[in-house]
Amino acid sequence: MIRVAEVLPKLYAVVSYGLSSNSYVIMSEPPVIVDTGLSEVTNRITELLAGKEAVVVFTHAHFDHTGGFKLLSKRIECYTVASREDGEALVKGDESRILHRFFGIREYRINIDRFVKEGSVIEAGSYRFTVLETPGHTPGSICLYDREHRILISGDTVFTGGGVGRVDFPGGSFSRLLASVRRLASLDVRVLLPGHGSIETRDGGSEIKLALMMVERIGASFF
Numbered sequence: 430m431i432r433v434a435e436v437l438p439k440l441y442a443v444v445s446y447g448l449s450s451n452s453y454v455i456m457s458e459p460p461v462i463v464d465t466g467l468s469e470v471t472n473r474i475t476e477l478l479a480g481k482e483a484v485v486v487f488t489h490a491h492f493d494h495t496g497g498f499k500l501l502s503k504r505i506e507c508y509t510v511a512s513r514e515d516g517e518a519l520v521k522g523d524e525s526r527i528l529h530r531f532f533g534i535r536e537y538r539i540n541i542d543r544f545v546k547e548g549s550v551i552e553a554g555s556y557r558f559t560v561l562e563t564p565g566h567t568p569g570s571i572c573l574y575d576r577e578h579r580i581l582i583s584g585d586t587v588f589t590g591g592g593v594g595r596v597d598f599p600g601g602s603f604s605r606l607l608a609s610v611r612r613l614a615s616l617d618v619r620v621l622l623p624g625h626g627s628i629e630t631r632d633g634g635s636e637i638k639l640a641l642m643m644v645e646r647i648g649a650s651f652f
């Protein structure tokens with residue numbers, strides 16, 4: 430069951446409950462998509478876009494966040510954005526970093542048009558997202574933070590309900606993840622839009638602090 434909701438003006442959440450990641454779509458000119466999810470989520474994104482060209486930002490290379498891209502790029506023109514670390518894994522089709530064979534796909538590559546880093550800015554209409562490098566779940570994981578609107582799109586670094594990204598895939602690092610979650614816990618966040626699970630629109634900061642407490646105490650990991 431996939432749910433689509435306009436959580437803030439022109440900012441849509443496509444929330445998945447299966448293997449696929451969530452996706453976030455900002456209907457700016459051009460529209461900005463954060464993660465495509467798998468094809469069932471991509472189908473919902475395509476309905477929102479209605480044929481418009483779009484900027485696609487990947488929070489990291491994992492296939493559950495990027496696997497729908499091939500379908501999307503057949504339907505609309507896409508300009509792709511990722512960190513250098515995870516973006517180069519997508520360009521090379523690095524199975525150890527994308528994990529596409531786990532989903533039964535032999536080869537998978539995505540060309541990246543723009544590599545972003547700490548402090549890079551992604552404009553999306555009235556939203557202005559700053560890239561935060563948050564390694565741990567993968568070496569090149571990024572979050573997008575809009576300070577004015579207090580929105581954090583957190584990929585698989587932190588989730589609602591006390592969850593954080595797993596670190597047992599190639600390139601994962603518990604100590605780096607812990608440092609990244611600590612940093613996110615210091616931000617002023619109202620709307621938390623994670624890569625999996627439910628979203629939080631009122632008090633995202635408390636969800637991040639809960640996740641930090643969990644990971645400091647028991648090293649919890651999901652996704």
Ligand SMILES: [Zn+2]
Nearest residue numbers: 489491585652
């Ligand atoms: Zn992931």
